[in-house]
Amino acid sequence: MKRVLLALVALVLIAVAGTAGYAWWFLSRFDARAEIERRVEAATGRDCEIKGAVSITIWPAIGFKGADARLSNVPGGSAPQMLTARDVVIGVALQPLLRERRLEVHEFILNQPVVALEVDRAGRPNWIFTPAAAPSPSPAPQQPSRPAARVESFSLHGMKVIDGRFSYANFKTRSSYLLEDLDAAVELGGMDAPLKVVGEATWRGQRTSVELTVGVFRALTTGDATSLKATLESAPLNATLDGELDVKTGGVSGDVTASGPSVRGLADWAGNSLGKGPGLENFAVAGQLTVGPRRYAFENATIEVDKVKGRGDFLIEQGPQKPYVSGRLEVPTLDLNPYLAPRVDAAGVEVATVSQVDVKAPGWSELPISLGGMKAVNANLELTTGALRILNTTLDRTQIAFVLLDGFIVADMPELQMYGGEGTARFEIDARAPQVVVRNELAVQKVDAQRFFTAAFGFTNLEGTAKIEWGLSGKGATQKEIMASLAGAGSFSFQNGGLRGVNLGGVSRTIRNALRGEMVSPTARTPFSSFTANVRAADGVLATDNLVMVTPDARLNAIGVIDMGARALDMRLTPRLSGVAVPFRVSGPWTEIGYASDFLGRARPAVEARVRAVQAKAPRR
DSSP states (O other), X not given: OHHHHHHHHHHHHHHHHHHHHHHHHHHXXXXXXXXXXXXXXXXXXXXXXXXXXXXXXXXXSSEEEEEEEEEEOOTTOSSSEEEEEEEEEEEEOHHHHHHHOEEOEEXXXXXXXXXXXXXXXXXXXXXXXXXXXXXXXXXXXXXXXSOOOEEOOOOOOOEEEEEEEEEEEETTTTEXXXXXXXXXXXXXXXXXXOEEEEEEEEETTEEEEEEEXXXXXXXXXXXXXXXXXXXXXXXXXXXXXXXXXXXXXXXXXXXXXXXXXXXXXXXXXXXXXOOSOSOOOSEEEEEEEEEETXXXXXXXXXXXXXXXXXXXXXXXXXXXXXXXXXXXXEEEEEEOGGGTSOEEOTTSOEEBSSOOOOTTSSSOOOSOBOOGGGGSOEEEEEEEEEEEEETTEEESEEEEEEEEEXXXXXXXXXXXXXXXXXXXXEEEEEOXXXXXXXXXXXXXXXXEHHXXXXXXXXXXXXXXXXXXXXXXXXXXXXXXXXXXXXXXXXXXXXXXXXXXXXXOOSHHHHHHXXXXXXXXXXXEEEEEEEEEEEEEEETTEEEEEEEEEEOSSOEEEEEEEEETTTTEEEEEEEEEETTEEOOEEEEEETTSOEEEEOTTOSHHHHHHHXXXXXXXXXXXX
Protein backbone atom coordinates (compact mmCIF):
# COMPACT_ATOMS: atom_id res chain seq x y z
CA MET A 1 0.00 0.00 0.00
CA LYS A 2 2.80 2.38 0.90
CA ARG A 3 4.46 1.84 -2.46
CA VAL A 4 1.15 2.42 -4.27
CA LEU A 5 0.64 5.74 -2.45
CA LEU A 6 4.17 6.83 -3.26
CA ALA A 7 3.60 5.93 -6.88
CA LEU A 8 0.36 7.94 -7.00
CA VAL A 9 2.06 10.95 -5.41
CA ALA A 10 4.87 10.68 -7.95
CA LEU A 11 2.38 10.54 -10.82
CA VAL A 12 0.55 13.65 -9.46
CA LEU A 13 3.83 15.53 -9.13
CA ILE A 14 4.83 14.57 -12.68
CA ALA A 15 1.42 15.64 -13.99
CA VAL A 16 1.55 18.99 -12.20
CA ALA A 17 5.11 19.61 -13.33
CA GLY A 18 4.22 18.66 -16.89
CA THR A 19 1.15 20.87 -16.91
CA ALA A 20 3.07 23.77 -15.44
CA GLY A 21 5.86 23.25 -17.95
CA TYR A 22 3.46 23.18 -20.87
CA ALA A 23 1.64 26.28 -19.57
CA TRP A 24 4.97 28.05 -19.21
CA TRP A 25 5.98 27.12 -22.76
CA PHE A 26 2.61 28.19 -24.17
CA LEU A 27 2.43 31.49 -22.33
CA SER A 28 6.05 32.33 -23.17
CA ARG A 29 5.05 32.38 -26.84
CA PHE A 30 2.22 34.88 -26.21
CA ASP A 31 2.78 38.68 -26.25
CA ALA A 32 0.85 39.37 -23.04
CA ARG A 33 1.87 43.00 -22.53
CA ALA A 34 0.55 44.21 -25.89
CA GLU A 35 -2.59 42.10 -25.69
CA ILE A 36 -3.49 43.32 -22.18
CA GLU A 37 -2.84 46.97 -23.02
CA ARG A 38 -4.79 46.68 -26.27
CA ARG A 39 -7.82 45.08 -24.67
CA VAL A 40 -7.96 47.53 -21.74
CA GLU A 41 -7.60 50.56 -24.01
CA ALA A 42 -10.31 49.22 -26.33
CA ALA A 43 -12.70 48.68 -23.40
CA THR A 44 -12.05 51.98 -21.61
CA GLY A 45 -10.86 54.46 -24.18
CA ARG A 46 -7.99 55.30 -21.84
CA ASP A 47 -4.26 54.80 -22.11
CA CYS A 48 -3.10 51.61 -20.41
CA GLU A 49 0.54 50.88 -19.78
CA ILE A 50 2.48 48.19 -17.99
CA LYS A 51 5.77 49.92 -17.37
CA GLY A 52 7.48 47.15 -15.45
CA ALA A 53 8.44 43.64 -16.40
CA VAL A 54 5.82 41.16 -17.57
CA SER A 55 6.53 37.65 -16.38
CA ILE A 56 4.84 34.28 -16.32
CA THR A 57 3.50 33.16 -12.97
CA ILE A 58 2.36 29.81 -11.65
CA TRP A 59 1.31 31.07 -8.18
CA PRO A 60 -1.08 32.47 -6.98
CA ALA A 61 -2.48 31.84 -10.46
CA ILE A 62 -1.24 30.44 -13.76
CA GLY A 63 -0.93 33.42 -16.04
CA PHE A 64 0.91 36.73 -16.30
CA LYS A 65 2.29 39.17 -13.79
CA GLY A 66 2.85 42.77 -14.84
CA ALA A 67 4.65 45.30 -12.66
CA ASP A 68 3.77 49.00 -12.38
CA ALA A 69 0.44 48.98 -14.24
CA ARG A 70 -1.27 52.28 -15.03
CA LEU A 71 -4.61 53.46 -16.42
CA SER A 72 -4.85 57.14 -17.34
CA ASN A 73 -7.40 59.57 -15.95
CA VAL A 74 -9.83 61.68 -17.98
CA PRO A 75 -8.34 64.80 -19.62
CA GLY A 76 -8.17 67.59 -17.05
CA GLY A 77 -8.45 65.19 -14.12
CA SER A 78 -6.80 66.08 -10.84
CA ALA A 79 -4.81 62.86 -10.63
CA PRO A 80 -2.71 61.95 -13.69
CA GLN A 81 -3.67 58.29 -13.37
CA MET A 82 -7.07 56.89 -12.48
CA LEU A 83 -5.43 53.62 -11.41
CA THR A 84 -1.93 52.50 -10.59
CA ALA A 85 -0.89 49.17 -9.12
CA ARG A 86 2.40 47.80 -7.92
CA ASP A 87 1.68 44.70 -9.93
CA VAL A 88 -1.20 42.96 -11.68
CA VAL A 89 -1.65 39.19 -11.89
CA ILE A 90 -3.88 37.85 -14.68
CA GLY A 91 -4.75 34.21 -14.20
CA VAL A 92 -5.88 32.03 -17.10
CA ALA A 93 -8.08 28.94 -17.09
CA LEU A 94 -5.99 25.79 -17.40
CA GLN A 95 -8.45 23.54 -19.23
CA PRO A 96 -9.14 25.85 -22.24
CA LEU A 97 -5.41 26.51 -22.40
CA LEU A 98 -4.46 22.83 -22.65
CA ARG A 99 -7.34 21.52 -24.75
CA GLU A 100 -8.12 24.40 -27.09
CA ARG A 101 -5.01 26.55 -26.88
CA ARG A 102 -7.48 29.32 -25.86
CA LEU A 103 -6.65 32.02 -23.32
CA GLU A 104 -9.53 32.56 -20.85
CA VAL A 105 -8.99 34.96 -17.95
CA HIS A 106 -10.47 33.65 -14.71
CA GLU A 107 -8.59 35.61 -12.07
CA PHE A 108 -7.43 39.19 -11.75
CA ILE A 109 -5.30 40.33 -8.78
CA LEU A 110 -4.45 43.96 -8.09
CA ASN A 111 -1.63 44.31 -5.59
CA GLN A 112 -1.44 47.69 -3.81
CA PRO A 113 -3.66 49.54 -6.28
CA VAL A 114 -4.25 53.29 -5.92
CA VAL A 115 -7.58 54.31 -7.44
CA ALA A 116 -8.58 57.98 -7.84
CA LEU A 117 -12.33 58.43 -8.39
CA GLU A 118 -13.24 62.00 -9.32
CA VAL A 119 -16.25 64.14 -10.25
CA ASP A 120 -15.38 67.39 -12.01
CA ARG A 121 -17.00 70.78 -11.42
CA ALA A 122 -19.61 70.04 -14.09
CA GLY A 123 -20.62 66.83 -12.32
CA ARG A 124 -18.96 64.40 -14.76
CA PRO A 125 -17.47 61.29 -13.11
CA ASN A 126 -14.19 59.83 -14.34
CA TRP A 127 -15.35 56.21 -14.08
CA ILE A 128 -17.67 56.40 -17.12
CA PHE A 129 -15.67 54.81 -19.93
CA THR A 130 -16.03 55.42 -23.66
CA PRO A 131 -14.78 52.35 -25.56
CA ALA A 132 -12.34 53.13 -28.34
CA ALA A 133 -13.58 52.84 -31.91
CA ALA A 134 -12.60 49.59 -33.55
CA PRO A 135 -9.58 50.06 -35.86
CA SER A 136 -9.85 49.32 -39.57
CA PRO A 137 -8.91 45.73 -40.31
CA SER A 138 -5.41 45.29 -41.63
CA PRO A 139 -4.14 42.42 -43.74
CA ALA A 140 -2.86 39.54 -41.68
CA PRO A 141 0.88 38.89 -42.01
CA GLN A 142 1.74 36.15 -44.46
CA GLN A 143 4.15 34.45 -42.13
CA PRO A 144 3.84 35.37 -38.45
CA SER A 145 7.08 35.26 -36.59
CA ARG A 146 5.57 33.09 -33.85
CA PRO A 147 2.34 31.16 -33.35
CA ALA A 148 -0.32 33.35 -31.73
CA ALA A 149 -2.83 32.04 -29.25
CA ARG A 150 -6.50 32.48 -30.03
CA VAL A 151 -7.74 34.89 -27.36
CA GLU A 152 -11.50 35.32 -27.05
CA SER A 153 -13.50 37.80 -24.99
CA PHE A 154 -12.93 36.72 -21.47
CA SER A 155 -15.22 36.48 -18.45
CA LEU A 156 -13.75 37.32 -15.07
CA HIS A 157 -14.54 34.63 -12.53
CA GLY A 158 -12.42 36.02 -9.73
CA MET A 159 -10.73 39.24 -8.74
CA LYS A 160 -8.80 40.26 -5.67
CA VAL A 161 -7.65 43.61 -4.36
CA ILE A 162 -4.79 43.51 -1.89
CA ASP A 163 -3.83 46.49 0.27
CA GLY A 164 -5.59 49.03 -1.94
CA ARG A 165 -6.19 52.75 -1.56
CA PHE A 166 -9.35 54.29 -3.02
CA SER A 167 -9.95 58.05 -2.98
CA TYR A 168 -13.09 59.97 -4.00
CA ALA A 169 -13.04 63.69 -4.77
CA ASN A 170 -16.14 65.58 -5.90
CA PHE A 171 -15.10 69.04 -7.09
CA LYS A 172 -18.72 70.06 -7.67
CA THR A 173 -19.85 69.47 -4.08
CA ARG A 174 -16.38 69.94 -2.53
CA SER A 175 -16.49 66.61 -0.73
CA SER A 176 -13.88 63.87 -0.51
CA TYR A 177 -13.43 60.44 1.04
CA LEU A 178 -10.55 58.02 1.42
CA LEU A 179 -10.52 54.23 1.87
CA GLU A 180 -7.22 52.68 2.92
CA ASP A 181 -5.90 49.17 3.53
CA LEU A 182 -8.58 47.77 1.23
CA ASP A 183 -8.70 43.99 0.81
CA ALA A 184 -11.51 42.62 -1.32
CA ALA A 185 -12.62 39.63 -3.34
CA VAL A 186 -14.71 40.19 -6.47
CA GLU A 187 -16.88 37.79 -8.46
CA LEU A 188 -17.93 38.74 -11.99
CA GLY A 189 -19.47 36.41 -14.54
CA GLY A 190 -19.30 38.88 -17.41
CA MET A 191 -20.15 42.40 -18.48
CA ASP A 192 -23.88 41.75 -18.19
CA ALA A 193 -23.65 39.72 -14.99
CA PRO A 194 -23.82 40.88 -11.36
CA LEU A 195 -20.70 42.21 -9.66
CA LYS A 196 -20.23 40.86 -6.15
CA VAL A 197 -17.69 42.37 -3.77
CA VAL A 198 -16.75 41.21 -0.28
CA GLY A 199 -14.05 43.06 1.56
CA GLU A 200 -12.94 45.36 4.30
CA ALA A 201 -11.15 48.69 4.48
CA THR A 202 -10.15 51.43 6.90
CA TRP A 203 -12.16 54.65 6.76
CA ARG A 204 -11.47 57.48 9.22
CA GLY A 205 -9.57 55.11 11.46
CA GLN A 206 -12.32 52.44 11.68
CA ARG A 207 -12.05 49.00 10.11
CA THR A 208 -15.18 48.46 8.04
CA SER A 209 -16.51 45.29 6.37
CA VAL A 210 -18.63 45.60 3.23
CA GLU A 211 -20.60 43.18 1.08
CA LEU A 212 -22.28 44.52 -2.04
CA THR A 213 -23.90 43.24 -5.20
CA VAL A 214 -24.29 45.44 -8.27
CA GLY A 215 -27.03 44.13 -10.58
CA VAL A 216 -25.22 44.60 -13.92
CA PHE A 217 -21.50 45.31 -14.13
CA ARG A 218 -21.78 46.99 -17.53
CA ALA A 219 -23.82 49.80 -15.91
CA LEU A 220 -20.72 50.89 -14.01
CA THR A 221 -18.93 51.60 -17.28
CA THR A 222 -21.85 53.11 -19.20
CA GLY A 223 -23.45 55.22 -16.45
CA ASP A 224 -26.80 53.40 -16.47
CA ALA A 225 -28.83 52.73 -13.31
CA THR A 226 -28.72 49.26 -11.78
CA SER A 227 -29.80 47.44 -8.64
CA LEU A 228 -27.63 47.53 -5.53
CA LYS A 229 -27.58 45.49 -2.36
CA ALA A 230 -25.10 46.34 0.37
CA THR A 231 -24.22 45.43 3.94
CA LEU A 232 -21.84 47.44 6.09
CA GLU A 233 -20.43 46.47 9.48
CA SER A 234 -18.23 48.69 11.63
CA ALA A 235 -17.93 49.84 15.23
CA PRO A 236 -19.88 53.11 14.67
CA LEU A 237 -22.47 51.77 12.20
CA ASN A 238 -24.15 48.60 10.98
CA ALA A 239 -26.36 49.08 7.92
CA THR A 240 -28.11 47.27 5.07
CA LEU A 241 -29.43 48.64 1.77
CA ASP A 242 -31.64 47.07 -0.88
CA GLY A 243 -32.22 49.50 -3.72
CA GLU A 244 -30.82 51.11 -6.86
CA LEU A 245 -27.59 52.85 -7.86
CA ASP A 246 -27.50 55.81 -10.28
CA VAL A 247 -24.00 55.44 -11.66
CA LYS A 248 -23.85 58.86 -13.34
CA THR A 249 -24.59 60.83 -10.18
CA GLY A 250 -23.48 58.34 -7.54
CA GLY A 251 -27.00 58.52 -6.09
CA VAL A 252 -28.45 55.61 -4.12
CA SER A 253 -32.07 54.87 -3.20
CA GLY A 254 -33.85 52.00 -1.51
CA ASP A 255 -34.88 50.41 1.76
CA VAL A 256 -32.31 50.85 4.50
CA THR A 257 -31.76 49.83 8.09
CA ALA A 258 -29.03 51.34 10.25
CA SER A 259 -28.03 51.12 13.91
CA GLY A 260 -25.11 51.92 16.14
CA PRO A 261 -24.00 52.62 19.70
CA SER A 262 -23.75 56.42 19.45
CA VAL A 263 -25.08 59.24 17.27
CA ARG A 264 -22.19 61.41 18.45
CA GLY A 265 -19.69 58.68 17.58
CA LEU A 266 -21.23 58.26 14.13
CA ALA A 267 -21.11 62.02 13.53
CA ASP A 268 -17.44 62.11 14.54
CA TRP A 269 -16.72 59.22 12.16
CA ALA A 270 -18.54 61.04 9.34
CA GLY A 271 -16.51 64.20 9.97
CA ASN A 272 -19.42 66.27 11.38
CA SER A 273 -18.73 66.29 15.11
CA LEU A 274 -21.63 67.17 17.41
CA GLY A 275 -19.25 67.81 20.29
CA LYS A 276 -19.41 66.23 23.72
CA GLY A 277 -22.59 66.26 25.74
CA PRO A 278 -25.30 64.17 27.37
CA GLY A 279 -27.48 61.83 25.33
CA LEU A 280 -27.48 61.14 21.58
CA GLU A 281 -26.09 57.64 22.03
CA ASN A 282 -27.60 54.38 20.73
CA PHE A 283 -29.73 54.72 17.60
CA ALA A 284 -31.67 52.70 15.05
CA VAL A 285 -33.26 53.87 11.78
CA ALA A 286 -35.31 52.07 9.14
CA GLY A 287 -37.02 53.50 6.08
CA GLN A 288 -36.65 54.52 2.47
CA LEU A 289 -33.35 56.23 1.79
CA THR A 290 -32.41 58.46 -1.14
CA VAL A 291 -28.79 59.59 -1.32
CA GLY A 292 -27.78 62.39 -3.66
CA PRO A 293 -24.82 64.75 -3.79
CA ARG A 294 -24.27 65.78 -0.16
CA ARG A 295 -27.82 64.87 0.89
CA TYR A 296 -29.61 61.97 2.60
CA ALA A 297 -33.40 61.77 2.54
CA PHE A 298 -35.41 59.37 4.72
CA GLU A 299 -39.09 58.76 4.01
CA ASN A 300 -41.58 56.84 6.13
CA ALA A 301 -38.78 56.27 8.57
CA THR A 302 -38.90 54.79 12.05
CA ILE A 303 -36.33 56.37 14.35
CA GLU A 304 -35.02 55.46 17.77
CA VAL A 305 -32.41 57.58 19.57
CA ASP A 306 -31.63 56.83 23.22
CA LYS A 307 -35.12 56.12 24.61
CA VAL A 308 -36.94 58.32 22.10
CA LYS A 309 -38.95 56.56 19.41
CA GLY A 310 -40.68 58.27 16.51
CA ARG A 311 -41.78 58.16 12.89
CA GLY A 312 -41.51 60.71 10.12
CA ASP A 313 -39.66 62.04 7.10
CA PHE A 314 -36.47 64.03 7.22
CA LEU A 315 -33.61 65.25 5.06
CA ILE A 316 -29.94 65.62 5.96
CA GLU A 317 -27.91 67.93 3.71
CA GLN A 318 -24.20 68.61 4.03
CA GLY A 319 -23.67 72.36 4.02
CA PRO A 320 -20.38 74.18 3.50
CA GLN A 321 -19.48 73.85 7.19
CA LYS A 322 -22.11 71.75 8.98
CA PRO A 323 -25.05 69.43 8.23
CA TYR A 324 -28.61 70.73 7.86
CA VAL A 325 -31.54 68.61 9.05
CA SER A 326 -35.15 69.24 8.05
CA GLY A 327 -38.40 67.30 8.13
CA ARG A 328 -41.23 66.22 10.39
CA LEU A 329 -41.29 63.80 13.29
CA GLU A 330 -44.06 62.32 15.43
CA VAL A 331 -43.01 61.15 18.90
CA PRO A 332 -45.41 59.51 21.40
CA THR A 333 -43.31 60.65 24.39
CA LEU A 334 -40.23 62.87 24.58
CA ASP A 335 -38.07 63.49 27.64
CA LEU A 336 -35.50 66.26 27.07
CA ASN A 337 -33.93 65.99 30.53
CA PRO A 338 -31.11 63.60 29.52
CA TYR A 339 -29.87 66.32 27.14
CA LEU A 340 -30.01 69.10 29.76
CA ALA A 341 -27.99 67.46 32.53
CA PRO A 342 -24.76 69.04 33.83
CA ARG A 343 -21.64 67.50 32.35
CA VAL A 344 -17.85 67.80 32.28
CA ASP A 345 -16.35 69.55 29.25
CA ALA A 346 -13.10 68.71 27.45
CA ALA A 347 -11.12 70.83 29.93
CA GLY A 348 -12.53 68.88 32.88
CA VAL A 349 -14.79 71.76 34.01
CA GLU A 350 -18.33 70.93 35.12
CA VAL A 351 -20.79 72.85 32.94
CA ALA A 352 -24.59 73.14 32.73
CA THR A 353 -27.06 73.40 29.87
CA VAL A 354 -30.44 74.69 31.07
CA SER A 355 -31.31 74.10 34.74
CA GLN A 356 -34.52 74.12 36.76
CA VAL A 357 -35.83 77.34 38.31
CA ASP A 358 -36.48 76.21 41.89
CA VAL A 359 -37.61 78.84 44.42
CA LYS A 360 -36.85 76.43 47.26
CA ALA A 361 -33.21 75.90 46.28
CA PRO A 362 -30.58 77.65 48.44
CA GLY A 363 -29.35 79.66 45.46
CA TRP A 364 -29.13 79.80 41.68
CA SER A 365 -26.61 77.55 39.94
CA GLU A 366 -23.25 79.15 39.19
CA LEU A 367 -22.08 76.40 36.84
CA PRO A 368 -21.05 77.82 33.45
CA ILE A 369 -23.66 77.12 30.79
CA SER A 370 -22.24 75.36 27.73
CA LEU A 371 -24.38 74.89 24.63
CA GLY A 372 -21.58 74.42 22.11
CA GLY A 373 -23.31 71.35 20.64
CA MET A 374 -26.03 73.64 19.25
CA LYS A 375 -23.49 75.03 16.80
CA ALA A 376 -22.63 71.66 15.27
CA VAL A 377 -25.78 71.29 13.17
CA ASN A 378 -28.55 73.43 11.65
CA ALA A 379 -32.14 72.20 11.64
CA ASN A 380 -35.73 73.00 10.69
CA LEU A 381 -38.14 70.41 12.08
CA GLU A 382 -41.85 70.04 12.71
CA LEU A 383 -42.32 67.96 15.85
CA THR A 384 -45.59 66.55 17.18
CA THR A 385 -45.38 64.94 20.61
CA GLY A 386 -47.58 63.33 23.17
CA ALA A 387 -46.08 63.86 26.62
CA LEU A 388 -43.13 66.28 26.45
CA ARG A 389 -41.01 66.54 29.59
CA ILE A 390 -38.65 69.51 30.12
CA LEU A 391 -36.97 69.53 33.52
CA ASN A 392 -39.90 69.01 35.94
CA THR A 393 -42.53 70.38 33.55
CA THR A 394 -44.67 68.05 31.45
CA LEU A 395 -46.69 69.14 28.42
CA ASP A 396 -49.53 66.73 27.69
CA ARG A 397 -49.45 67.33 23.95
CA THR A 398 -47.79 69.89 21.72
CA GLN A 399 -46.80 70.80 18.18
CA ILE A 400 -43.37 72.40 17.82
CA ALA A 401 -41.82 74.26 14.92
CA PHE A 402 -38.14 73.85 15.72
CA VAL A 403 -35.42 75.94 14.06
CA LEU A 404 -31.70 75.78 14.88
CA LEU A 405 -29.27 78.06 13.04
CA ASP A 406 -25.61 78.46 14.01
CA GLY A 407 -26.30 78.22 17.75
CA PHE A 408 -29.63 80.09 17.74
CA ILE A 409 -32.63 77.92 18.56
CA VAL A 410 -36.34 78.76 18.32
CA ALA A 411 -39.14 76.43 19.42
CA ASP A 412 -42.60 77.70 18.46
CA MET A 413 -45.55 75.88 20.02
CA PRO A 414 -48.76 77.08 18.34
CA GLU A 415 -50.73 74.36 20.13
CA LEU A 416 -49.97 72.93 23.54
CA GLN A 417 -51.90 71.21 26.30
CA MET A 418 -50.61 71.27 29.87
CA TYR A 419 -51.99 70.64 33.35
CA GLY A 420 -55.59 70.68 32.20
CA GLY A 421 -55.21 73.86 30.14
CA GLU A 422 -54.16 74.89 26.68
CA GLY A 423 -52.38 77.71 24.90
CA THR A 424 -49.26 78.70 22.98
CA ALA A 425 -45.58 79.16 23.78
CA ARG A 426 -42.31 80.24 22.22
CA PHE A 427 -38.86 79.47 23.53
CA GLU A 428 -35.54 80.87 22.27
CA ILE A 429 -31.92 80.23 23.19
CA ASP A 430 -29.15 82.25 21.58
CA ALA A 431 -25.79 80.57 22.20
CA ARG A 432 -23.85 82.42 19.51
CA ALA A 433 -22.04 84.56 22.10
CA PRO A 434 -20.33 83.50 25.36
CA GLN A 435 -23.31 84.88 27.29
CA VAL A 436 -26.39 82.78 26.58
CA VAL A 437 -29.64 84.67 25.89
CA VAL A 438 -32.88 82.93 26.88
CA ARG A 439 -36.36 84.17 25.89
CA ASN A 440 -39.67 82.62 26.87
CA GLU A 441 -43.22 83.57 25.86
CA LEU A 442 -46.22 81.75 27.32
CA ALA A 443 -49.97 82.27 26.95
CA VAL A 444 -52.11 79.58 28.61
CA GLN A 445 -55.54 79.39 30.23
CA LYS A 446 -57.54 76.99 32.42
CA VAL A 447 -54.29 75.64 33.86
CA ASP A 448 -54.13 73.86 37.22
CA ALA A 449 -51.98 76.45 39.01
CA GLN A 450 -50.63 74.21 41.76
CA ARG A 451 -49.46 71.48 39.40
CA PHE A 452 -47.91 73.99 37.00
CA PHE A 453 -46.07 76.18 39.51
CA THR A 454 -44.89 73.14 41.48
CA ALA A 455 -43.38 71.60 38.35
CA ALA A 456 -42.00 74.78 36.81
CA PHE A 457 -40.71 76.61 39.91
CA GLY A 458 -41.01 74.29 42.88
CA PHE A 459 -43.68 76.62 44.35
CA THR A 460 -46.42 74.47 45.87
CA ASN A 461 -48.52 77.04 47.75
CA LEU A 462 -50.75 78.41 44.98
CA GLU A 463 -54.08 76.80 44.07
CA GLY A 464 -56.69 77.67 41.47
CA THR A 465 -57.39 77.85 37.77
CA ALA A 466 -54.84 80.08 36.08
CA LYS A 467 -54.63 82.26 33.02
CA ILE A 468 -51.02 83.28 32.44
CA GLU A 469 -49.33 85.46 29.86
CA TRP A 470 -45.70 86.46 29.98
CA GLY A 471 -42.71 87.31 27.86
CA LEU A 472 -39.39 87.19 29.72
CA SER A 473 -35.75 87.12 28.68
CA GLY A 474 -32.41 86.82 30.43
CA LYS A 475 -28.72 86.82 29.55
CA GLY A 476 -25.64 85.37 31.20
CA ALA A 477 -23.01 82.66 31.39
CA THR A 478 -24.68 80.99 34.41
CA GLN A 479 -28.20 80.50 35.69
CA LYS A 480 -27.50 83.04 38.42
CA GLU A 481 -26.57 85.70 35.86
CA ILE A 482 -29.63 84.92 33.74
CA MET A 483 -32.01 85.24 36.70
CA ALA A 484 -30.36 88.53 37.70
CA SER A 485 -30.96 89.95 34.22
CA LEU A 486 -34.60 88.95 33.64
CA ALA A 487 -36.60 91.52 31.70
CA GLY A 488 -40.08 91.58 30.20
CA ALA A 489 -43.75 91.83 31.11
CA GLY A 490 -46.70 89.63 31.89
CA SER A 491 -49.99 89.13 33.67
CA PHE A 492 -51.72 86.39 35.61
CA SER A 493 -55.20 85.65 36.86
CA PHE A 494 -56.15 82.89 39.31
CA GLN A 495 -59.75 81.98 40.02
CA ASN A 496 -61.39 80.07 42.89
CA GLY A 497 -58.22 78.96 44.61
CA GLY A 498 -56.15 79.48 47.69
CA LEU A 499 -52.77 80.63 48.95
CA ARG A 500 -51.21 78.04 51.22
CA GLY A 501 -48.85 78.78 54.08
CA VAL A 502 -50.30 82.20 54.89
CA ASN A 503 -53.50 83.38 56.57
CA LEU A 504 -54.77 86.67 55.13
CA GLY A 505 -58.14 86.58 56.88
CA GLY A 506 -60.07 89.49 58.38
CA VAL A 507 -58.22 92.76 58.81
CA SER A 508 -57.90 92.60 62.58
CA ARG A 509 -56.79 88.98 62.57
CA THR A 510 -54.33 89.57 59.71
CA ILE A 511 -52.67 92.50 61.49
CA ARG A 512 -52.53 90.67 64.79
CA ASN A 513 -51.07 87.51 63.29
CA ALA A 514 -48.56 89.49 61.21
CA LEU A 515 -47.29 91.40 64.20
CA ARG A 516 -47.06 88.21 66.27
CA GLY A 517 -45.35 86.35 63.45
CA GLU A 518 -48.23 83.88 63.38
CA MET A 519 -49.58 84.68 59.92
CA VAL A 520 -47.34 82.10 58.24
CA SER A 521 -47.57 78.41 59.12
CA PRO A 522 -47.57 75.09 57.22
CA THR A 523 -51.27 74.64 57.87
CA ALA A 524 -52.37 78.20 57.10
CA ARG A 525 -54.43 78.89 53.98
CA THR A 526 -56.10 81.92 52.44
CA PRO A 527 -58.97 81.07 50.07
CA PHE A 528 -59.73 83.53 47.29
CA SER A 529 -62.23 83.98 44.51
CA SER A 530 -59.77 85.87 42.33
CA PHE A 531 -56.09 86.79 42.38
CA THR A 532 -54.74 89.00 39.56
CA ALA A 533 -51.75 91.16 38.72
CA ASN A 534 -49.77 92.74 35.89
CA VAL A 535 -45.99 92.40 36.15
CA ARG A 536 -43.04 94.22 34.57
CA ALA A 537 -39.44 93.05 34.90
CA ALA A 538 -35.95 94.58 34.52
CA ASP A 539 -32.50 93.59 35.85
CA GLY A 540 -33.94 90.47 37.44
CA VAL A 541 -36.60 92.35 39.44
CA LEU A 542 -40.35 91.76 38.90
CA ALA A 543 -42.59 94.69 39.85
CA THR A 544 -46.37 95.11 40.16
CA ASP A 545 -48.55 98.01 41.22
CA ASN A 546 -51.97 96.38 40.80
CA LEU A 547 -51.96 93.02 42.57
CA VAL A 548 -55.48 92.31 43.81
CA MET A 549 -56.73 89.36 45.83
CA VAL A 550 -60.39 88.99 46.72
CA THR A 551 -61.03 86.70 49.71
CA PRO A 552 -64.29 85.80 51.46
CA ASP A 553 -63.41 88.28 54.23
CA ALA A 554 -61.52 91.07 52.49
CA ARG A 555 -60.06 92.63 49.41
CA LEU A 556 -56.27 92.82 49.40
CA ASN A 557 -54.30 95.23 47.22
CA ALA A 558 -50.53 95.05 46.92
CA ILE A 559 -47.63 96.88 45.33
CA GLY A 560 -44.01 95.78 45.35
CA VAL A 561 -41.14 93.89 43.81
CA ILE A 562 -39.73 90.37 43.70
CA ASP A 563 -35.96 90.36 43.20
CA MET A 564 -35.30 87.10 41.33
CA GLY A 565 -31.53 87.60 41.27
CA ALA A 566 -31.25 88.21 45.01
CA ARG A 567 -34.11 85.77 45.82
CA ALA A 568 -35.90 88.37 47.96
CA LEU A 569 -39.10 90.44 47.95
CA ASP A 570 -40.35 93.79 49.20
CA MET A 571 -44.12 94.38 49.03
CA ARG A 572 -46.72 96.56 50.74
CA LEU A 573 -50.06 94.78 51.28
CA THR A 574 -53.26 96.64 52.09
CA PRO A 575 -56.18 94.47 53.26
CA ARG A 576 -59.57 96.22 53.20
CA LEU A 577 -62.72 95.20 55.04
CA SER A 578 -65.83 97.41 55.04
CA GLY A 579 -63.75 100.30 53.72
CA VAL A 580 -61.10 99.99 56.44
CA ALA A 581 -57.50 99.60 55.17
CA VAL A 582 -54.66 98.46 57.44
CA PRO A 583 -51.39 98.12 55.43
CA PHE A 584 -48.33 96.12 56.36
CA ARG A 585 -44.98 95.38 54.74
CA VAL A 586 -43.63 91.97 53.68
CA SER A 587 -39.88 91.94 52.95
CA GLY A 588 -36.65 89.98 53.14
CA PRO A 589 -35.08 86.88 51.59
CA TRP A 590 -37.46 84.17 50.47
CA THR A 591 -36.23 81.93 53.26
CA GLU A 592 -36.65 84.59 56.02
CA ILE A 593 -39.61 86.78 55.10
CA GLY A 594 -40.45 89.44 57.70
CA TYR A 595 -43.76 91.21 58.38
CA ALA A 596 -44.20 94.72 59.81
CA SER A 597 -47.12 97.10 60.25
CA ASP A 598 -47.14 100.20 58.02
CA PHE A 599 -49.94 102.19 59.62
CA LEU A 600 -48.05 105.43 59.09
CA GLY A 601 -47.20 104.68 55.45
CA ARG A 602 -43.46 104.99 55.90
CA ALA A 603 -42.67 101.99 53.68
CA ARG A 604 -44.87 103.16 50.84
CA PRO A 605 -42.51 105.75 49.23
CA ALA A 606 -39.57 103.31 49.13
CA VAL A 607 -41.65 100.46 47.70
CA GLU A 608 -43.34 102.67 45.12
CA ALA A 609 -39.98 104.11 44.07
CA ARG A 610 -38.60 100.62 43.40
CA VAL A 611 -41.70 99.70 41.41
CA ARG A 612 -41.53 102.85 39.29
CA ALA A 613 -37.81 102.32 38.60
CA VAL A 614 -38.44 98.80 37.33
CA GLN A 615 -41.46 99.82 35.25
CA ALA A 616 -39.51 102.66 33.64
CA LYS A 617 -36.72 100.32 32.55
CA ALA A 618 -38.73 97.22 31.72
CA PRO A 619 -39.56 96.55 28.05
CA ARG A 620 -43.20 96.66 27.01
CA ARG A 621 -44.83 93.64 25.43
